[in-house]
Amino acid sequence: MKIVMLIKAFVNSCKIMSKSKNLQRHIWLKMMKKFIFVEAKGLDTAQAYKLVVGCVVPRPVAWITTKGLNGLVNAAPFSSYNYVATDPPMLAVNIAERSGVLKDTARNILETGEFVINVSDEASLDQMHASAQEYPPETSETDVLGIELLSSRLVKVPRIACSPVQMECKLDQRVVLGTGRNILYIGEIVAFHLREDIYDGNRVDSVKMRPIARMGGPYYAKMGEIVEKPMLQKPPGGEGWINQKP
Numbered sequence: 001m002k003i004v005m006l007i008k009a010f011v012n013s014c015k016i017m018s019k020s021k022n023l024q025r026h027i028w029l030k031m032m033k034k035f036i037f038v039e040a041k042g043l044d045t046a047q048a049y050k051l052v053v054g055c056v057v058p059r060p061v062a063w064i065t066t067k068g069l070n071g072l073v074n075a076a077p078f079s080s081y082n083y084v085a086t087d088p089p090m091l092a093v094n095i096a097e098r099s100g101v102l103k104d105t106a107r108n109i110l111e112t113g114e115f116v117i118n119v120s121d122e123a124s125l126d127q128m129h130a131s132a133q134e135y136p137p138e139t140s141e142t143d144v145l146g147i148e149l150l151s152s153r154l155v156k157v158p159r160i161a162c163s164p165v166q167m168e169c170k171l172d173q174r175v176v177l178g179t180g181r182n183i184l185y186i187g188e189i190v191a192f193h194l195r196e197d198i199y200d201g202n203r204v205d206s207v208k209m210r211p212i213a214r215m216g217g218p219y220y221a222k223m224g225e226i227v228e229k230p231m232l233q234k235p236p237g238g239e240g241w242i243n244q245k246p
């Protein structure tokens, strides 16, 4: 008799738990459908910046090297960046003005028409981050931080040795955005340098590359779990990749 009562009590408590779980889920779903509306018009620069860098995540980091007319090599990270074309391959990066003056990277790109985008990985995170420090134009971040450089082949700007991929770029066009505080520099990639352990001559092993990503605020992200899905479309201009591991 006691056993039967115990079983009944257990079944009842399971029912209650499942009901409360359903209730929790119901509340959660209701909350998930509540949104805070923010109209962009009227936001000041700081508010707009906070929203956009918090929402557009994770962002790849372009660790850009440039060379000034004074011969000094400049290095700085930029995460308002992505690839924008494949025919020919092109990248774009937004470099904001600093107190109405061009940042060293932007000035050097405009003066020489050349830059190198170095992929930032986990191993180089600290050096990459440190290179965001505001150094005067007559100071080279690569000298101060002891960043080892390698010469490029098609541009005069050197590349960063510890980066797993370096892309030599020539400026294609400069697009002034909005009020002019932000300028988009679109560059054509004229050469890739791919470290042997991450490139087999056909595909880039982007997982092995361990790229670092920028999140909102002071946060970076390392790669987490990788999820595989079959490719549903052919890559532009070619065969391959459908039902093959990228």
Ligand SMILES: Cc1cc2nc3c(=O)[nH]c(=O)nc-3n(C[C@H](O)[C@H](O)[C@H](O)COP(=O)(O)O)c2cc1C
Residues within 6 Å of the ligand: 061, 074, 075, 076, 077, 078, 079, 080, 081, 094, 095, 096, 097, 103, 104, 105, 106, 129, 131, 132, 133, 134, 135, 214
């Ligand atoms: C991870 C990271 C991403 C950044 N992204 C950008 C960006 O997209 N655009 C920008 O103007 N500044 C960006 N900055 C700030 C520049 O790196 C910083 O202003 C730097 O001092 C510019 O150096 P320079 O004057 O030598 O070009 C970023 C900084 C960090 C740490």
